[in-house]
Amino acid sequence: MTPQRPRRRMTSKSPDTQDDGSAAAPSRSAGAGDSEQSETLTQLREAISEIDQRHAEGESGFFTGLSAPGGSVESTADGWSEGHAGSAPDFADAHSFADGGSDDAEDGADFDADYAKAKKTAMNMLAMRDHSREELRKKLLKRDLMSEAVNELIIKLENSRLLNDEEFAHRFVRAQRENRKLSRAVLKRELSKKGISAELADEAVAEVDGEEELAREVAAKKAASTRRLDYAVRERRILGMLARRGFPSAICIKVTREVLDED
Numbered sequence: 001m002t003p004q005r006p007r008r009r010m011t012s013k014s015p016d017t018q019d020d021g022s023a024a025a026p027s028r029s030a031g032a033g034d035s036e037q038s039e040t041l042t043q044l045r046e047a048i049s050e051i052d053q054r055h056a057e058g059e060s061g062f063f064t065g066l067s068a069p070g071g072s073v074e075s076t077a078d079g080w081s082e083g084h085a086g087s088a089p090d091f092a093d094a095h096s097f098a099d100g101g102s103d104d105a106e107d108g109a110d111f112d113a114d115y116a117k118a119k120k121t122a123m124n125m126l127a128m129r130d131h132s133r134e135e136l137r138k139k140l141l142k143r144d145l146m147s148e149a150v151n152e153l154i155i156k157l158e159n160s161r162l163l164n165d166e167e168f169a170h171r172f173v174r175a176q177r178e179n180r181k182l183s184r185a186v187l188k189r190e191l192s193k194k195g196i197s198a199e200l201a202d203e204a205v206a207e208v209d210g211e212e213e214l215a216r217e218v219a220a221k222k223a224a225s226t227r228r229l230d231y232a233v234r235e236r237r238i239l240g241m242l243a244r245r246g247f248p249s250a251i252c253i254k255v256t257r258e259v260l261d262e263d
Contacts, residue, residue: 114149122153132168133158134195169196169204177208181218184211186246215247216255223259235260 118140125131125139133154140150157163169191176182176190184205191201219238226234235256242252 111146111149114146115153117143118145118150118153122157126157126162130168130171131163132194132196133163133165136163138195165196166200166203168194169200170207173204173208177214181214181245183214183246183248184208185248189246211247212251212255215242215245215251216259218242218245218247219255219259223263227263231260 121140121143122136125136131139136157137150137154140153141147154163172191172194173187176187182190187205187208188198188201191204192198196204219242222238222241223234226237229237238256238259239252242256243249
């Protein structure tokens, strides 16, 4: 009879156990790679968050030196510095260009819209009456229009001679002298309020004369409307009106006494 061979005892080994029964060393192929990738993504998210914040605050140059993925990202007082050599990640450039282009397009659209509004408003104002350069500019700015759009429109209106401070000053003086009987001093003051230079105001006022004759005309009209009052009251009211029109005190006293004596 053939002798039987002794049977080998079969044992099942765990994949994490070695032949001697000790635990096998952990593999780096899966866990370590996932950990590094997760850490890199975390750094990028933090960088993007910081960039958005700095961009909102208007800080310039915050992309300088930003490390590439895998390098350490470190915040300094001057902006971003890189822990390892490398260029800025692609997302930084894309973010910068996208935002810049969007802002430029939006600013351009706002400028065009405000310029169109300013032009329409200005033409309506000029159709109603003359305006000085500064007077029109202030009115347009009160409508919350971009100053750049308003300033460009003002320049174009001046080039087209739709705005001309010299011509405005002369027309204003003639109209106010005729309608409101204002003295030279008051005319200069009114021109100054409208942004007309002192030089242009002097030139415009110099063309009107007859200060005393105009004062006498004003006094005579006031005397006619106060005939039923006492002499002292009439005198006081005539003098007050002439003073408000800006006539010199010597002329005021002279013409007041003359018109009262003649009345």
